[in-house]
Amino acid sequence: MNSLNNLMENMPQNVDGVIISEASNRRYFTNFSSTAGVLIVSRRKAILLLDFRYFEMAKNKVKGVEVRCFTDLNSAIGDVLRCENLKNVALESFSVSVKQFEDYKKNFEDVNFVVDGWLDECILNLKSIKSYSEIEKIRASQEVTDAAFSHILNFICIGKTEKEVAREIENFILDNAQCVSFPTIVVSGRNSSLPHGTPSDKKLEIGDFVTMDFGAVVDGYCSDMTRTVCMSSPSNFQRELYSIVLNGQKLALKNIKQGVVCNDVDRLVRNYFEKYNYVEEFGHGLGHGVGLNIHEEPYLNRVCDTVLEENMVVTVEPGLYINSKMGVRIEDLVVVQKDGIVNLTNSSKELICI
Numbered sequence: 001m002n003s004l005n006n007l008m009e010n011m012p013q014n015v016d017g018v019i020i021s022e023a024s025n026r027r028y029f030t031n032f033s034s035t036a037g038v039l040i041v042s043r044r045k046a047i048l049l050l051d052f053r054y055f056e057m058a059k060n061k062v063k064g065v066e067v068r069c070f071t072d073l074n075s076a077i078g079d080v081l082r083c084e085n086l087k088n089v090a091l092e093s094f095s096v097s098v099k100q101f102e103d104y105k106k107n108f109e110d111v112n113f114v115v116d117g118w119l120d121e122c123i124l125n126l127k128s129i130k131s132y133s134e135i136e137k138i139r140a141s142q143e144v145t146d147a148a149f150s151h152i153l154n155f156i157c158i159g160k161t162e163k164e165v166a167r168e169i170e171n172f173i174l175d176n177a178q179c180v181s182f183p184t185i186v187v188s189g190r191n192s193s194l195p196h197g198t199p200s201d202k203k204l205e206i207g208d209f210v211t212m213d214f215g216a217v218v219d220g221y222c223s224d225m226t227r228t229v230c231m232s233s234p235s236n237f238q239r240e241l242y243s244i245v246l247n248g249q250k251l252a253l254k255n256i257k258q259g260v261v262c263n264d265v266d267r268l269v270r271n272y273f274e275k276y277n278y279v280e281e282f283g284h285g286l287g288h289g290v291g292l293n294i295h296e297e298p299y300l301n302r303v304c305d306t307v308l309e310e311n312m313v314v315t316v317e318p319g320l321y322i323n324s325k326m327g328v329r330i331e332d333l334v335v336v337q338k339d340g341i342v343n344l345t346n347s348s349k350e351l352i353c354i
């Protein structure tokens with residue numbers, strides 16, 4: 001069953017239609033990407049309202065959804081609500097602004113807007129479990145990202161700046177994919193203790209750890225990976241820190257499968273690091289879902305109690321950060337299976353010294 005039918009059949013009694021305006025949600029249900037537009041879904045049909053910029057393209061491309069061109073969005077929405085006799089309409093409470101909500105209420109006075117969170121939860125659940133074709137897109141996206149890593153290993157050297165390395169990664173991705181899935185992170189030496197630091201003009205120096213976190217988008221679907229390499233030979237301390245992070249990651253990868261609770265996986269790695277007295281040094285969650293959005297459900301962190309299901313796609317990215325000194329993060333992208341995982345990331349994780 002496709003996602004749209006799933007949504008139609010899951011509508012509770014107090015809802016006879018939904019308005020979907022968030023871009024990645026619209027894209028998810030229609031397979032059509034646009035910066036603006038509204039998708040209205042009732043139990044029996046789906047109507048995508050688009051402006052002139054997208055109309056012709058969508059008319060030829062979108063299947064199973066009626067496409068209409070609007071000049072005045074409010075009156076187009078009003079027409080659909082009236083003609084389809086939609087009186088109880090659910091909204092995405094996670095993404096509709098307060099202003100938009102007030103406008104809806106003002107413009108459509110006889111409509112009861114349902115914002116009880118049902119729609120959000122329904123969409124998040126549907127999106128978190130990937131179809132075969134979604135997984136193939138994520139796989140293709142990760143292949144570009146792996147290739148970008150191989151490419152950068154031939155480029156990176158002492159004297160290059162973090163910005164130069166980041167730009168080279170992004171150029172490679174732009175040459176081979178639709179776009180980058182987020183601004184590339186390249187942090188070196190003491191900057192590598194900043195998990196999401198921005199690339200600077202700092203040059204790579206002997207002894208630096210260099211953490212690179214990047215991803216591509218293919219056919220709308222994101223990928224995400226992180227590797228930390230060492231410029232020339234690592235100290236004993238660097239070797240040890242790296243191997244603790246790597247073993248923590250391997251422990252998580254070994255334990256992820258359908259039926260496992262997200263926060264249990266996070267805790268497993270946290271407890272492992274604690275054995276080495278690293279507590280504060282792992283200050284972020286273990287991972288996150290990836291799909292049309294670079295960060296989405298489910299989250300492998302301390303609080304998420306989602307039970308992992310087959311065909312969820314998540315990152316596994318433990319890191320240890322020693323304040324103002326150095327950091328290590330290793331991130332793979334994996335598909336949850338009944339008995340384990342399929343790892344979509346194929347780059348080596350042994351400590352690479354350049």
Ligand SMILES: [Mn+2]
Binds near residue numbers: 224
């Ligand atoms: Mn990530």
